[in-house]
Amino acid sequence: MKKGIAGSAGYGVGKVVIISDAKPEYENRTITDTDAEIKRYDDAVAAFTEKTHAMAEAMKESVGEHNAEILEGHILLLTDPGMDEITKGAIMSGTCAEAAFESTCDMFAGMFQMADDELTRQRATDIGDIKVRMLKILTGTPDVNISEVPAGTILVAEDLTPSMTAGIVKENVAGIITAVGGKTSHSAILARALEIPAVLSVDGIVDMVSDGMTAVVDGCDGICILDPSPEEIEEYQAKREKYLSDKALLEVYRGKDTVTADGAKVHLYGNIGNPEDAKQVAACDGEGVGLFRTEFLFMGASELPSEEEQFQAYKAAAETMEGREVIIRTLDVGGDKDIPYLGLEKEDNPFLGFRAVRYCLQNKDSYRVQLRALLRASAFGDIKIMVPLVTCVDEIRSVKALVKELMAELDAENIAYNKDIQVGAMIETPAASLIADLLAKEADFFSIGTNDLTQYTMAVDRGNAKVAYLYSSYNPAVLRSMKNIIEAANAAGIMVGMCGEAAADPLLIPLLISFGLGEFSVSATSVLATRGTIAKWSKAEADELAAKALSLATETEVAELLKANAR
Incomplete structure (x- = not known):
């Protein structure tokens, strides 16, 4: 049994096909006719662009338009003026197109790999994919063809790049195992979109397997089994059938209200x-949308998105939801989210430093742009800011004052917006939890960010394996903090x-039902499962379980209680 990262849920049993790219x-x-070499490079870029557009178009039906845009993003990276200028500069000095382009890619990849956040580091992987594909075009080397693998295939690769994934026929692929990658890597995103079980970051996996070997992929627990016994094969085939059956049963909740067993409605x-x-x-x-993370708009740009660009993005989300609530979080930069063009200084403790609302309130010019865009978009749907x-009352007051000032500007310009737009606070620190009653007098709503709340409450770096055992929402301190926030609101x-x-x-x-949580916001693919779980609990039953949980002293005791009462 080999342990990795659960990249895409589900179970698969099949025969290994090793993919090498x-x-x-x-x-x-050395080049003497540099003009001809630059033309050869430009022709390769044109061929790459044409082929990538075609691949992205073909992917839209299987993985959705947004996920297909991962490939479109490769075109933007390749045609970036900086990359083009550096590559052609090297060619003009006599370097062949292949070496010039590879050197430029390695330089850009190195820059991205130095970033603090995983999303920016992901671009280094994208650059690697672009490099290999362009070198194949320049050298006339054929691409890897995954589309011809037989049914029941377990794909094994060092990494499964977006361009490789584009060729997958999902009916033929029972599972994916890679040596690198994380939950936010493009290989994980695309595997989830294709609903193929995947285990990522299994160190050395390519050297452990051979073509035709039987393997099990457990994308729920992040493990793979090589050469499984007949009993293990039978066990995981049964798990797969139950997983697919349970998934189908959840369809009964589609189109229904989200209600507890005794009829209490939540969002x-x-x-x-x-x-x-x-x-x-x-x-x-x-x-509705309970969290729109706007930093991804900023991370995907080479400079600050303009007011118009942001307005169009927020307006599009509001129109898609057709009047349903859309809660949009203002820029949450810093911590593990670095945006190079903002020029943030390196900090010893970035999670405790110049981030989120602290950054925004000290960079009001860019914050005003975002808030104006949000206000304008509020005319097209039920947008909330x-x-x-937020760690103190002054911060929420300052943001609301700035919003009021911008409303006056829009009035003067005769621009429509929702004059009753709500401004809420994300509660994700012990400080905010302790003064939740005071913040509730200023904020129009609360949203609890449990990932950071758990990290800050337990004083634990969730990325540090040595202290990862402390990172749990079942810890009594975290549970009491959640309860206090919900009751204050x-x-x-x-x-x-x-x-x-x-x-x-x-x-x-069930504990959240007992505490009185009014709105659950989850990943899109978890909506029906969450609705199904909520429907299994009455308030009285949830209260009884919560009372027992709150009387316990350790995370282990709480976890055991909750598992014993799982429905």
Whole structure:
């Protein structure tokens, strides 16, 4: 049994096919006719662009328009003026197109790999994919063809790049195992979109397997089994059948209200990172958007997005949801989210430093642009503004004052907006939890960010394996913090939601019902499962379980209790 990262849920049993996408060899020769070499390079770029557009178009039906845009992003990276200028400069000095382009790619990849956040580091992988594909075009080397693998294939690769994934016929692929990658890597995103079980980051996996070997992929627990016994094959085939059966049973909840067993209604929303994701929330029967992470608009740009660009993005999400609530979080930069063009200084403790609302309030010119765009977009749907990492009353007051000032500007310019737009606070620190009653007098709503709340409450770096055992929403300190926040919001008569991973945890849901959580915001693919779990619990039953959980002293005791009472 080999342990990795659960990249895409599900179970698969099949025969291994090793996929290798090695960089082609070429002769690093000196060029005398540089004009001809630049034309050869430009022709390769044109061929890459044409082929990538075709691949992206073909992918739209299987993985959705947004996920297909991962490939379109490769065109933007390749045609970036900086990359083009550096490559052609090297060619003009006598370097062949292959060597010039490879050197430029390696330089850009190195820059991306130095970033603090995983999303920016992902671009280094994209650059690697682009490099190999361009070198194949320049050298006339054929691409890897995954489309011809037989049914029941377990794909094994060092990494499964977007261009390789584009060729997958999902009916033929039972599972994916890669040596690298994480939950936010493009290989994971595309595997989830294709609904193929995947285990990523299994170190050395390519050297452990051979073509034709039987393997099991457990994308729920992040493990793979090589040469499984007959008993293990039977066990995982049964798990696969149950997983698919349970998934089909959830369809009974499509189109239904989200209600507890005794009929109490709550709201069930989806989390998104861009306007296209709103379509998936709607398709998965989400009742609204509980978290629109706007930093992805900034990360995908080479400079600050303009007011018009942001307005169009927020407006598109609002229109997709057709009047349903869309909660948009203002820029949450810093911590693990670095945006190079903002020029943020390196910090010893970035999670405790200049981030989120702290950055925004000290960079009001760019914050005004975002808030104006949000206000303008509010004329096209039920948009609410959410402020991240609020730790004191002054911060929410300052944001509301700025919003009021911008409203006056828009009035003077005769620009429409929702004059009753709500401004809420994201509660994700012990400080905010302790003064939740005071913040509830200022904020129009709360949203609990359990990922950061757990990290800050337990003083634990969730990326540090040595202390990862402390990172748990079942810890009594975290549970009491959640309860305090929810009760403070309810006492003040404001809506309180939750948009962290805990909101979709079936073991934790009964406690959240007991505490009085009014809105659950989860990944789009978790909507129906979350609705199904909520429907299994009455308030009285949830209260009884919560009372027992709150009387326990350790995370282990709480986890055991919740598992014993799972439904």
